Amino acid sequence: MSLALSTQIINLLAAILLLIAFAMISQRRILSLINLFALQGLILTVSTCVVAYSTAQHHLYYSAALTLLLKVLMLPWLLHRLIRKLNIKWDVETLINIPTTMLAGIVLVIFAFDLAAPISQLSESVTRGLIGIALASVLLSLLMMLTRRKAVSQVVGFLSLENGLFFAATSATHGMPLVVELGIALDVLVATFIFGIFFFQIRETFDSLDISHMETLKDD
Amino acid sequence: MENINLALAVVFQLCQSLLVVALAPLLTGWVGQCRAWLQNRSGPGVLQPYRTLHKLFLKEALLADNASPLFRVTPYILFGCMWLAAAIIPIIAVDLPFSQAADVIALVGVFALARVFIALAAMDIGTSFGSMGARREMLVSFLAEPALLMVFFTSSLISHSTQLPHIVEAFSHHAFVLYPSLAFASIAFLMIMLAENARIPVDNPATHLELTMIHEAMILEYSARHLALIEWASSLKLFAYMTIGFALFFPYGIAEVGNWGALPLAIVALLLKLTLAGAGLAGLETILAKMRIFRVPEFLGTAFLLAVLGLLIHFLLGA
Numbered sequence: 001m002s003l004a005l006s007t008q009i010i011n012l013l014a015a016i017l018l019l020i021a022f023a024m025i026s027q028r029r030i031l032s033l034i035n036l037f038a039l040q041g042l043i044l045t046v047s048t049c050v051v052a053y054s055t056a057q058h059h060l061y062y063s064a065a066l067t068l069l070l071k072v073l074m075l076p077w078l079l080h081r082l083i084r085k086l087n088i089k090w091d092v093e094t095l096i097n098i099p100t101t102m103l104a105g106i107v108l109v110i111f112a113f114d115l116a117a118p119i120s121q122l123s124e125s126v127t128r129g130l131i132g133i134a135l136a137s138v139l140l141s142l143l144m145m146l147t148r149r150k151a152v153s154q155v156v157g158f159l160s161l162e163n164g165l166f167f168a169a170t171s172a173t174h175g176m177p178l179v180v181e182l183g184i185a186l187d188v189l190v191a192t193f194i195f196g197i198f199f200f201q202i203r204e205t206f207d208s209l210d211i212s213h214m215e216t217l218k219d220d
Numbered sequence: 221m222e223n224i225n226l227a228l229a230v231v232f233q234l235c236q237s238l239l240v241v242a243l244a245p246l247l248t249g250w251v252g253q254c255r256a257w258l259q260n261r262s263g264p265g266v267l268q269p270y271r272t273l274h275k276l277f278l279k280e281a282l283l284a285d286n287a288s289p290l291f292r293v294t295p296y297i298l299f300g301c302m303w304l305a306a307a308i309i310p311i312i313a314v315d316l317p318f319s320q321a322a323d324v325i326a327l328v329g330v331f332a333l334a335r336v337f338i339a340l341a342a343m344d345i346g347t348s349f350g351s352m353g354a355r356r357e358m359l360v361s362f363l364a365e366p367a368l369l370m371v372f373f374t375s376s377l378i379s380h381s382t383q384l385p386h387i388v389e390a391f392s393h394h395a396f397v398l399y400p401s402l403a404f405a406s407i408a409f410l411m412i413m414l415a416e417n418a419r420i421p422v423d424n425p426a427t428h429l430e431l432t433m434i435h436e437a438m439i440l441e442y443s444a445r446h447l448a449l450i451e452w453a454s455s456l457k458l459f460a461y462m463t464i465g466f467a468l469f470f471p472y473g474i475a476e477v478g479n480w481g482a483l484p485l486a487i488v489a490l491l492l493k494l495t496l497a498g499a500g501l502a503g504l505e506t507i508l509a510k511m512r513i514f515r516v517p518e519f520l521g522t523a524f525l526l527a528v529l530g531l532l533i534h535f536l537l538g539a
Contacts, residue, residue: 008398011537015400018533022525026518099521106528113536132536 006054010171013047014133017167018109021140024160025105025147026098030088033156034079040163041071048170060170063181067166070185075159075192082196083152086203101147105140112136119172134168149210151202155195162188226317232483233307233316239487240306244455245269247462247498254502269455276448284345284441294341295442295449301334302456311463312486313475314385323382324372327464328365331416334453335361342438353437356513360422360434363520364415367408370527374405375468377534384464388471400537404530406469411523413461415516417454420505422516425454432510462497463490 020040027033045068052060096104116132141161145154162184169176176184206213249266256263283292307318308327322330339357342350376382378399379390415422418435428436439450467474473489475482511519 005398012398012400012403014537015404015529015533018529019404019526022529026522099518102521102525106525106532109529109532113532130537133533 006050009050010047010054010130013043013050014130014167014171017043017047017137017164018133018140021137021160021164022102022105024156025101025140025144028098030083030150030152030156031080033153034076034083037079037156037160037163038072038076040160041067041075044163044167045072047167051170059178062178063170066181066185070189071159071163074189078192078196079152079156082199086152086199088150088152096147101143105143108139108143109136112139130171131168134164134171137167138164140164149212151195151199155192159188159192229315229317232313233318235483236312236316237303237307240311240456240459241303241452243494244306244459245273245452247459247494248455250495250498251458251502251505254499255505258502258506269451273448273452276443276451277445279444281444281446286345287441288344290337291341291344291441292446294337295446295453297337298334298453299449299456301330301337302453302460305330305460306456306463308384309460309463310385310388310467310471310474312483312490314388316385319383319385324376324384324387325369325382327384328368328372331457332361332365334457338438338450342441345441347441349437349440353434353440356434357438359513360415360516360520363517364412364523367520367524367527368412368416370524370531371405371409371412371468374401374527374530374534377531378402384467388467388474391468392471392474399534401530401534402469404526404533406465408523408526408530409465409468411519411526413465414504415520415523417458417461419501421508421511421519424510432513434513459494462494465497466490466493 017040020036020043024033024036024040027036045064048060048064048067052058052064112135113132116135119131138161141157141164144160145157148154148157166184202208202214246266246269249264249269252268253263253266304318305327307316308322308330310316310319335357339354342354342357344350372382375387378401379387381387381390414420418425423434423436424432425435435454439447442450470493473486473493475486
């Protein structure tokens with residue numbers, strides 16, 4: 001029964017993760033976007049802990065702690081600092097309007113679930129149904145990167161894409177080796193630093209973070 | 221034995237129907253009172269809707285010169301539809317004779333019937349406000365209805381039945397299971413309930429400001445007993461939606477037919493749930509701001525999305 005209950009909890013957390021992915025797509029404000037990203041990290045931490053507890057794999061606790069430290073505290077703090085320095089709080093511009101994006105999101109979810117169905121039959125862990133959800137949140141993050149015009153929200157999309165991949169790893173294979181996880185975590189951290197520097201460069205050159213300005217580069 | 225059972229069921233049905241009609245204005249009053257408290261006002265008291273109804277019933281009904289018979293019968297049809305809907309829902313007991321008559325899809329149809337008539341009556345007089353209100357009401361409801369159906373489908377898939385009594389039995393008599401799909405469906409249902417009952421993020425029931433009203437714009441031409449019936453029907457609708465919510469997502473404490481002992485407990489449970497839900501609704505209405513009308517499609521689109529996600533998650537996780 002305790003196994004069944006933990007599966008239920010993981011399923012619920014997975015559903016919340018998907019919900020957060022949709023909330024991020026429909027979010028207009030960049031501040032709330034970052035808060036949602038932090039919340040996604042928190043859900044990921046809890047779900048990793050539950051998987052670690054139910055399968056008695058202690059190394060997963062380390063990756064849960066790493067997730068908490070990096071994705072709930074460090075990265076949101078960095079992003080908050082960045083947008084404070086860049087003084088951009090409200091401007092999130094979407095290329096397609098939000099209801100259309102959400103409809104596209106539903107189509108992506110159906111596609112991901114269909115795609116994941118044969119993969120999850122190969123896996124034998126209790127949480128194999130979750131690969132579809134993880135894949136869906138990866139695709140939704142990609143969709144967010146595609147439909148957003150500002151650089152900051154694209155970066156949040158990239159980071160939440162990594163969250164989706166991490167969730168796929170924990171749910172399908174009970175986590176990657178710790179070395180790989182450490183490497184990825186470091187990569188993401190460094191990437192965020194570099195993105196931050198990029199933001200400043202982009203703004204200095206174009207007086208705006210709108211990446212559509214970059215399209216004019218090739219003309220001159 | 222058969223006859224006795226049938227008679228018992230009919231008595232239960234009568235009990236429930238009368239209780240609902242008597243309690244519905246109280247619920248509206250309670251929500252209004254909670255809102256008043258949250259806004260630091262003393263409030264009119266929970267009995268205010270009864271006083272309003274009494275006052276309206278004593279007044280002389282005035283009709284516009286060009287009002288057709290449709291305008292006159294609409295309040296009665298509206299009240300009848302809402303009362304019928306409330307009779308179908310297992311509010312205090314499952315397996316009522318009426319509840320066999322219609323499943324959840326027919327229930328949506330009953331609500332739609334009432335909506336068509338109120339919209340036609342609003343356009344009947346030919347004032348611009350009436351037509352505007354009818355148009356907006358149709359905009360809101362045509363977006364809310366598919367979402368509501370999706371919520372019902374999610375519950376029906378889990379319980380393998382579209383009959384509300386079976387859904388209630390399936391959920392209340394099994395071991396507690398966490399259903400992520402139902403969590404999604406319940407949020408979607410809450411959003412639909414706010415939209416369909418003209419509550420705050422979509423429409424403000426207390427306003428007569430011309431640019432924002434939806435429901436009030438449709439009933440501007442009504443007076444006296446007609447208006448009283450429409451107000452009463454709105455209370456019944458809110459009551460019906462709340463009890464549908466309880467039946468789908470929190471079906472504990474509903475008695476079975478013939479079990480007289482469980483009846484007081486069922487009524488107490490119902491009152492408790494309604495008190496909490498009413499206070500919750502008032503709280504929600506206080507913290508939310510009224511949306512622009514053009515944001516409503518997005519709001520209801522989100523409700524539809526949540527309901528569809530619930531359905532998909534049910535298929536994927538089987539829960």
